[in-house]
Every structure is written in C-alpha cells, then in structure tokens.
Amino acid sequence: MAEELVRFNSVHKAYKNKTVIEAMNLNIGRGSAVALCGGNGAGKSTLLRMLAGIMLPTSGSITVDGILWKENRKAYAEKIGYMPDDYRFSSGLTAMETMTFWAKLRGLGKERAAEVLTFVGLSDTGKKPVTSFSKGMRQRVLFGQALLAKPPLILMDEPTNGLDPYWMETFVSLVRGAAASGSTVLFSTHQLPIAETLADRIVFLKDGGIVLDGNTADIRSAYGSDGLHKVFGELFGLAGSGNHGQ
Numbered sequence: 001m002a003e004e005l006v007r008f009n010s011v012h013k014a015y016k017n018k019t020v021i022e023a024m025n026l027n028i029g030r031g032s033a034v035a036l037c038g039g040n041g042a043g044k045s046t047l048l049r050m051l052a053g054i055m056l057p058t059s060g061s062i063t064v065d066g067i068l069w070k071e072n073r074k075a076y077a078e079k080i081g082y083m084p085d086d087y088r089f090s091s092g093l094t095a096m097e098t099m100t101f102w103a104k105l106r107g108l109g110k111e112r113a114a115e116v117l118t119f120v121g122l123s124d125t126g127k128k129p130v131t132s133f134s135k136g137m138r139q140r141v142l143f144g145q146a147l148l149a150k151p152p153l154i155l156m157d158e159p160t161n162g163l164d165p166y167w168m169e170t171f172v173s174l175v176r177g178a179a180a181s182g183s184t185v186l187f188s189t190h191q192l193p194i195a196e197t198l199a200d201r202i203v204f205l206k207d208g209g210i211v212l213d214g215n216t217a218d219i220r221s222a223y224g225s226d227g228l229h230k231v232f233g234e235l236f237g238l239a240g241s242g243n244h245g246q
C-alpha cells in the first residue's frame with residue numbers, strides 16, 4: 001500500500017445501545033480511490049461522518065495523516081474535504097454566496113469560490129438561489145465545496161446521486177485526476193458500476209463490519225463478468241445474484 005493517510009484502529013460506534021460499526025480496522029494509502037459499498041444501513045455514512053470529524057467513535061481511534069481529531073481539530077479538518085449525502089441549503093443564498101461563505105470558513109477568497117463553481121459547471125447559475133437547483137446541481141455545489149481547499153483527503157457520501165450521464169462521466173474523470181495528483185478519495189456508492197469504474201479498491205460493509213476488501217481488479221478477476229453484482233448478491237444472500245434478475 002502507498003504511504004498511509006487514514007487509519008481506523010478498533011473503531012466502534014453505537015447510537016444509544018445499538019452498535020453500528022464494530023471493531024473496525026482500516027488503513028487507506030495516499031493517492032488512491034476507494035469505494036465503500038454495502039446495503040442500506042451497512043454503516044457507510046456513519047464511517048464517513050466519523051472520518052470527517054462530524055461525530056466521534058464510541059471507542060477506538062481514527063487518524064488522518066497521523067493526526068487525531070481530538071488532539072488538533074484544526075489541522076485534522078484542514079486535511080479533509082467532505083461531501084455529505086444530504087444538506088439543507090440556506091434559503092435565499094445564491095450558489096456564489098454559498099460557495100463564498102464556505103471558502104471564507106477555510107480562509108479562502110471569492111476567486112477560489114468562483115473557480116470551483118466554474119469547475120463544477122455552475123458559473124452561469126451562480127446568481128440563482130441554490131434552493132431552486134435540481135438534485136444533480138445541488139450535488140455539484142456540494143462536490144465543489146469538498147474540493148475548495150484542495151485537501152489531501154476527499155470524502156464523498158453517495159456523490160453520484162442525481163447526476164446526469166454527462167456529469168457522471170465528468171465526475172469520474174475529476175476523481176481520477178484527483179487520485180492521480182496524489183489526493184485520496186473515499187466515496188460511498190450504491191452504484192456498483194461506478195465503484196468498479198472509479199475505485200482502485202473496494203471495501204464492502206455489512207452490519208457495520210468489513211466483509212470484503214480488495215483491489216478492484218482482483219475482485220473482478222475472482223468474480224468474472226458479473227463482477228460486483230455477484231459479490232453483492234453473495235455477500236447479502238440475494239437470490240438470483242449475477243443474472244441481474246433476468
């Protein structure tokens with residue numbers, strides 16, 4: 001593995017008495033694109049939120065570039081760009097105002113906000129309220145926000161939800177470019193073809209634990225042409241896996 005950027009050390013997370021992540025150990029190297037896959041409720045968002053520092057593990061530790069959130073929150077946060085799965089935008093604020101606000105929080109200027117909006121193809125609509133945007137356009141605002149400070153670690157929760165085919169392709173090339181330039185991208189997805197196309201490594205979660213973790217190419221060669229659908233079907237005990245229900 002390339003030099004380590006992320007380390008989960010015996011991470012456990014419970015909401016009240018319900019365990020949702022259990023004894024998780026996970027190392028992620030620099031410059032890789034890693035997909036988190038799994039069924040509904042597997043723990044993907046919880047894992048990403050803990051890594052983003054939005055919530056703390058109940059026990060165990062997470063480090064990013066060797067930094068623990070509780071020891072240096074500012075330095076930890078500077079390492080990360082996080083795209084949430086959902087976000088309630090302030091009503092009335094335009095895309096440009098929203099991006100500028102986020103840029104300022106990261107010590108960046110309006111120019112960088114404008115640059116990012118152009119990057120995600122929203123420069124023309126920058127003067128419109130984000131609340132008037134379609135789901136895919138809002139996803140692009142959130143995606144741009146995660147890239148603002150060019151962080152070494154980009155976390156994305158279901159980033160391709162709502163993207164049209166053009167933006168899906170653009171997204172793939174942007175993520176590949178980020179990984180090629182040394183950033184690490186960790187994203188959750190239900191879209192197995194996206195995981196297969198985009199990620200060098202795929203981590204499958206089930207009931208809060210890692211049930212399969214491997215290079216995409218190895219998984220593909222082990223499971224043949226049905227690829228991830230077959231893995232998913234086998235891991236989750238779905239009837240008819242591999243024939244796509246035909």
Ligand SMILES: Nc1ncnc2c1ncn2[C@@H]1O[C@H](COP(=O)(O)OP(=O)(O)OP(=O)(O)O)[C@@H](O)[C@H]1O
Binds near residue numbers: 015039040045046
């Ligand atoms: N705030 C919360 N309070 C209590 N339980 C929660 C909370 N957030 C998530 N959970 C539970 O934790 C488990 C993992 O949820 P999580 O959202 O991390 O899964 P996921 O893999 O992202 O699911 P999905 O694919 O449906 O988005 C689920 O059983 C969920 O009900």
